[in-house]
Amino acid sequence: MSSITQPSTCRYTLSVTLDDDFSSTETLLRRLSSAGIVVRSWRLASTEWPGQTRLIVDLSGDRRQVFEIAAESAFDSRTILIDQATAAHLELAIITVDASGDRQDEAASLLASAGGQLVSLKDDHFTAQITGRPEAIDSILSRLAGLASVRSVRSGGLAIQLP
Numbered sequence: 001m002s003s004i005t006q007p008s009t010c011r012y013t014l015s016v017t018l019d020d021d022f023s024s025t026e027t028l029l030r031r032l033s034s035a036g037i038v039v040r041s042w043r044l045a046s047t048e049w050p051g052q053t054r055l056i057v058d059l060s061g062d063r064r065q066v067f068e069i070a071a072e073s074a075f076d077s078r079t080i081l082i083d084q085a086t087a088a089h090l091e092l093a094i095i096t097v098d099a100s101g102d103r104q105d106e107a108a109s110l111l112a113s114a115g116g117q118l119v120s121l122k123d124d125h126f127t128a129q130i131t132g133r134p135e136a137i138d139s140i141l142s143r144l145a146g147l148a149s150v151r152s153v154r155s156g157g158l159a160i161q162l163p
Contacts, residue, residue, distance in 0.1 A: 011040075013087070013157055014057040015080040016070045017047060025055050028073040035069060037061035041156070058156060089157035093137045098125045099148035107147045114140045131158070 018024040025044065032039055038060040045054040059066065063081065070079050095116070097107045100123055108118065108126060116130035130137060137154065144150045 010063065010083055011058070011060045012063065012066060013082045013089075014055075014059060014066060014070055015082075016055050016057075016074045017049070017052050017079070018055055018073065020051045020053045024073065025053070028055065028070065029057070031069050031073065032057070032059065032061070032066065035061070035065055037066055037069070088133065090131055090159045091134050091137055092129060092131045092155040092158055093141070093152050094119070094127065094129050094154075095141070095144070095150060095152045096125055096127045097144055097148050097150050100124045103148055107144055110143060110147070111140065116140070 016028070018028065025042075029039060029042060040058040040060065042055060042057045045056060047054050063083075067079070067081050070081070095111070097104070097111075099107050104126060108121075108128070111128050111130065112118075114130060114136070115132065116128045119127040119129055130140060132140075141150060141152055
């Protein structure tokens with residue numbers, strides 16, 4: 001009987017508190033990259049602690065290695081590593097819908113009912129944005145595709161629910 005193991009290389013969001021200077025951020029990002037960790041995106045966020053900033057990194061790599069590198073660089077123990085495959089998170093989608101007349105009205109109404117916001121409107125297409133859980137965005141894109149030609153760009157995780 002064979003056992004199934006979870007792969008050690010997955011997609012994660014790392015949140016770590018660092019000294020409030022760019023050199024500590026640069027050092028951590030260089031260490032992750034040198035170790036073969038793929039840094040997909042990163043952003044800085046303010047904290048309630050003077051002299052500290054929070055670095056949030058979307059990355060892929062070995063979980064143990066990522067956590068060890070982050071823990072060595074962290075200002076304190078507030079280091080969080082979240083598996084994006086299992087953590088609830090929100091995404092942003094920018095959507096262009098090619099439709100006119102009644103189809104355009106129907107598509108815009110469908111998007112609005114799901115919480116989408118119109119960004120621009122032309123005679124033959126419109127652009128909108130929507131924020132939500134990935135499965136909700138998948139659903140609205142699928143429903144829109146039944147009405148018109150749809151193109152979209154998605155942000156990936158913007159916000160995560162802590163375990």
